[in-house]
Amino acid sequence: MLVRTVYDEEHEIFRAAIRAFIERECVPHHEQWEQEGIVPREFWRKAGAQGMLCPQVPEEYGGPGGDYRFLPVVVEEMFRVGASGPGFPVHSDIVSGYLLNHGSEAQKQSWLPAMVSGEAIGAIAMTEPNTGSDLQGIRTTACRDGDDYVISGAKTFISNGQNADFVIVAARTDSDAGARGISLIIVETDRPGFRRGRNLDKVGLKAQDTSELFFDDVRVPASNLLGEEGGGFALLMTELPQERLAIAVSAMAASQRAFDLTVEYVKQRKAFGKPLAEFQNTRFKLATIKTDLAAGWSLVDQCIRQHAGGQLSATDAAMAKLWTTEMQCRIVDDCVQMHGGYGYMLEYPIARLYLDTRVQRIHGGTSEIMQEVIARSI
Ligand SMILES: Cc1cc2nc3c(=O)[nH]c(=O)nc-3n(C[C@H](O)[C@H](O)[C@H](O)COP(=O)(O)OP(=O)(O)OC[C@H]3O[C@@H](n4cnc5c(N)ncnc54)[C@H](O)[C@@H]3O)c2cc1C
Structure with a gap:
């Protein structure tokens, strides 16, 4: 390594x-x-x-x-x-x-x-039933009423949604101002009118609570506004790179885990009288994965270094998220294959990892949105 x-x-x-x-x-x-x-x-x-x-x-x-x-x-x-x-x-x-x-x-x-x-415990709620990738389509509203905002709408897929004590909510404070009409507002979850919906049943990440959240005329003081009114979209654009880098880091660690689990497995499992690790296909697959991991860690480490120095651009973060999560899906699938039928059994950690992996190309902005962000810089 x-x-x-x-x-x-x-x-x-x-x-x-x-x-x-x-x-x-x-x-x-x-x-x-x-x-x-x-x-x-x-x-x-x-x-x-x-x-x-x-x-x-x-x-x-x-x-x-x-x-x-x-x-x-x-x-x-x-x-x-x-x-x-x-x-x-x-x-x-x-x-x-x-x-x-x-x-x-x-x-x-x-x-x-x-x-x-x-x-x-904190959560952030951008996604709504009718809009995810297109954040400008947010319909949850926050109307100013004296010294308060009154928030109405629904959010979905919110991580930590069941546990959260407060949620940073992306809401529309001006219906005519497009992206400039979106603001971020802190909503404490003990406010009247706030309601948690279902803890959603997901393909993977089974221990993580992911929820629908409902806001029925939730009144919060105007001092709960984060940054400036109408400045929410700009804040999202500023903070999304750190979110995407965190996902890229998790993709690398999970891919490394898949590799390590598989190396251990193919050394002890035998077929045709010898360990799987001795077949050329296994050796070449693992060699390719090891090389992918080296490339991925190099990319992610460079992004961590840049971010620590305040120099990670939105494009850099999108490239890191796109490449590492696509790679994770490939690697974990290959590693399941090398486990044979045991790779499909949930008592084997590689099978659970397979289920946890699929979301990586979706949350934090899909791979297609990452490509869109990167393409804009060309
Ligand atoms: C487990 C999990 C946890 C999550 N946690 C949170 C959270 O804590 N907070 C939060 O706010 N959200 C959260 N999300 C939501 C997540 O960010 C969205 O699911 C994601 O951004 C995609 O939005 P969508 O589901 O509405 O899909 P859509 O936007 O409907 O996209 C559907 C498909 O169309 C494609 N597409 C859309 N627009 C374009 C385009 N312009 N060009 C090409 N293709 C396009 C997408 O790439 C995708 O393949 C979470 C999601 C999951 C699954």
């Missing part, structure tokens, strides 16, 4: 600590969480106490004040063991970023320390 140079010693010390924590507190329970369709809040609090949530949040807001690179370390360690349930990437990589970079001082003080400790 190529030597990765993106992390420093402090990141590796952090990695070792959270690796032990995940092995001890997450892995033994993950199957039960998959059956229940949700990760208990108690685990969120334990992860907070371990320093695993929002490690980039500065000390003044209750965090350890690490640089950006601590975030991908967490994602790598979770996906290394197939811990796809805890919605930490949405909470730490995405929601806390909106607050840190665009929140008012009061918003930061009220949410960030609680997010770091795991007392408060």
Whole structure:
């Protein structure tokens, strides 16, 4: 394997600590969480106490004040063991970023320390039943009424939707202003009129809660507006690269896991009197995957480095997400094939990984939308 140079010693010390924590507190329970369709809040609090949530949040807001690179370390360690349930990437990589970079001082003080400790869980709601890729088509409205906004509409596919204490909601504050009519507003989930719908039954990511959310004239103070009124679409465009990079990191860690599981399997499984690992087809497939992994890690590490230096463009992030998630789907499918029938049995981790993989080309912006973003830069 190529030597990765993106992390420093402090990141590796952090990695070792959270690796032990995940092995001890997450892995033994993950199957039960998959059956229940949700990760208990108690685990969120334990992860907070371990320093695993929002490690980039500065000390003044209750965090350890690490640089950006601590975030991908967490994602790598979770996906290394197939811990796809805890919605930490949405909470730490995405929601806390909106607050840190665009929140008012009061918003930061009220949410960030609680997010770091795991007392408060965050979600972000852009997607609606009638619009996903085309964010300009958002129909949820936020009407100004005195010192409040009154929010009406419905969202769907919202990660952490069942667990969330607050949701950053993309809503239309001006019906005639196109993209400039969209604003981001924080909605606490104990507000009257807020309702959680079903915890959606997904193909994979079984332990992760993904929900419909309903807003029936939910009244929030105008001070819950994030950034400027009408500035929501611009904020989404600013923050989506970090979300896409987190998905690219998870794609690499999951692909690496598929490879490692498969190498172990083909060495012990025999056919025609010899281990599968000795057939030329197996050796060549694994050689190709190993090469893909080296290329993918190089791309992702370069993006992590650039993002840590404030230089990751929307195009760079889209390229990383597109390439790594398409690669993950190919690799995991090949790895299932090398497991034969056992690869289709859910008691084998490669089968679960197969189910968790398919979403990667869809969420955080589909592969086609990534191609659209990249094509615009040409
Ligand atoms: C497990 C999961 C978790 C999610 N979590 C969240 C979340 O926390 N918050 C949130 O807001 N959303 C979330 N989403 C929603 C996700 O971001 C959307 O599903 C995704 O952006 C696609 O939108 P859509 O489902 O409406 O598909 P559509 O936009 O209807 O797209 C359908 C198909 O048409 C293609 N298409 C659309 N427009 C174009 C175009 N211009 N050119 C070419 N092809 C096009 C798409 O690529 C796709 O193949 C989640 C989704 C899933 C599955």
